[in-house]
Amino acid sequence: MPSNKSVSDAPISQFTNCWILREHALQREDLWVREGKILDPEKLFFDEQGYADQQVDCEASIIAPGFIDVQINGGYGVDFSQPSEDVTAGVSLVAKKILEHGVTSFCPTLVTSPPAVYHKVLPQIKVHNGGPHGAGVLGFHLEGPFISLEKKGAHPERYLRTFRSGGIEDLMEAYGSLDNVAMVTLAPELPRTQSVVRELCQRGITVSLGHSVANLSQAEDAVQHGASFITHLFNAMLPFHHRDPGIVGLLTSDQIPGGRTVFYGMIADGIHTNPAALRIAHRAHPSGLVLVTDGITAMGLPPGHHTLGQQVIEIQGLHAYVAGTKTLSGSIATMDMCVQHFKQASGCSVEEALEAASLHPAQLLGISHKKGSLDYGADADLVLLDDALNIRATYISGEEVWRKQA
Ligand SMILES: [Zn+2]
Numbered sequence: 001m002p003s004n005k006s007v008s009d010a011p012i013s014q015f016t017n018c019w020i021l022r023e024h025a026l027q028r029e030d031l032w033v034r035e036g037k038i039l040d041p042e043k044l045f046f047d048e049q050g051y052a053d054q055q056v057d058c059e060a061s062i063i064a065p066g067f068i069d070v071q072i073n074g075g076y077g078v079d080f081s082q083p084s085e086d087v088t089a090g091v092s093l094v095a096k097k098i099l100e101h102g103v104t105s106f107c108p109t110l111v112t113s114p115p116a117v118y119h120k121v122l123p124q125i126k127v128h129n130g131g132p133h134g135a136g137v138l139g140f141h142l143e144g145p146f147i148s149l150e151k152k153g154a155h156p157e158r159y160l161r162t163f164r165s166g167g168i169e170d171l172m173e174a175y176g177s178l179d180n181v182a183m184v185t186l187a188p189e190l191p192r193t194q195s196v197v198r199e200l201c202q203r204g205i206t207v208s209l210g211h212s213v214a215n216l217s218q219a220e221d222a223v224q225h226g227a228s229f230i231t232h233l234f235n236a237m238l239p240f241h242h243r244d245p246g247i248v249g250l251l252t253s254d255q256i257p258g259g260r261t262v263f264y265g266m267i268a269d270g271i272h273t274n275p276a277a278l279r280i281a282h283r284a285h286p287s288g289l290v291l292v293t294d295g296i297t298a299m300g301l302p303p304g305h306h307t308l309g310q311q312v313i314e315i316q317g318l319h320a321y322v323a324g325t326k327t328l329s330g331s332i333a334t335m336d337m338c339v340q341h342f343k344q345a346s347g348c349s350v351e352e353a354l355e356a357a358s359l360h361p362a363q364l365l366g367i368s369h370k371k372g373s374l375d376y377g378a379d380a381d382l383v384l385l386d387d388a389l390n391i392r393a394t395y396i397s398g399e400e401v402w403r404k405q406a
Contacts, residue, residue, distance in 0.1 A: 014052035033380040036397030040376040065358035066104025066381035071292035075299035095134025099402040101334040102383035105136040112144030112155035119176035130396040139182025146186040147211035163192040185231040187212035188222035201226030216249040230264035251285040263364040265292040268342040269333035275345035
């Protein structure tokens with residue numbers, strides 16, 4: 001027993017027999033945790049001779065920072081954008097279920113909706129930490145309604161909006177409030193967008209470009225005003241053209257203000273993005289790649305037929321079809337599947353695959369000092385994985401919240 005626990009009397013956990021992801025490499029080290037944070041063992045040894053209250057044998061697991069999903073519309077039968085449902089219960093259900101896929105925090109995502117939906121839903125889900133009850137909520141991702149008619153995808157046309165008056169006033173009219181909002185996806189070619197981008201960024205809200213027909217200079221202009229993300233790269237934007245590469249051109253643009261990174265979301269489910277396109281993006285701009293599930297209501301449901309809203313859908317493997325057709329109804333891959341697929345399809349390292357689901361989304365949201373890394377002082381949100389990147393266990397604030405049954 002140490003004679004002097006000068007810093008804190010809280011119990012210390014020592015994760016042993018593991019490879020931890022730190023400074024872009026898997027390192028054969030123990031991980032120390034106290035009061036939900038990652039502890040610097042050197043200070044510990046100095047004060048307390050390496051005493052741990054609890055040891056966790058990780059059985060040669062990889063330990064990575066918990067995954068962060070910045071774009072998830074629902075899952076397990078829940079659609080966050082459906083106002084008829086009990087929103088809090090729906091978010092809680094999904095938050096609990098995604099623990100088994102290694103997700104420790106997420107941005108519930110709303111597709112284009114009428115103002116009444118935003119006004120009702122946004123105040124109900126506050127930003128909060130995760131725990132045994134489920135993954136933490138980092139704030140909403142509002143995808144629309146300020147997007148392009150031509151690239152609306154599955155967003156309902158009748159609710160699309162433009163910036164008519166001053167910009168931000170239109171935004172407030174639609175959303176009601178920006179409390180609990182982490183990110184907004186908009187089309188930068190809409191008139192009066194640039195002042196909205198600047199205003200959102202000043203309020204600490206991440207601006208993403210998507211569902212858009214913007215050319216490259218419009219996209220660069222938005223980035224110069226503070227936009228920092230591209231929503232599901234390649235999907236719902238102009239295809240790459242060598243004389244005007246559009247939003248895709250941001251990956252190699254020389255007009256990005258110094259020191260900044262433009263991040264981009266990839267749905268790496270093997271269906272929404274061809275593996276060759278995934279490789280092009282990754283090789284052009286590896287440090288900006290953020291894996292997202294873009295998960296829909298059917299994510300996590302078993303194969304077969306399901307009634308979702310007005311539609312019947314049929315799940316076959318990783319595909320969700322409108323029943324009786326070959327029309328894809330959205331992504332149903334979970335985050336752990338996306339990490340595995342990304343690694344296999346891109347040929348990237350284990351470290352890169354894991355950082356695309358943890359460090360990069362944390363950097364995007366400006367929270368990398370506490371999430372997305374195993375640096376000293378960061379939140380002890382962890383995933384334990386085997387060599388094939390299957391999830392063995394998930395921890396939030398140093399506490400086990402899910403473990404695969406043997
Ligand atoms: Zn979308």
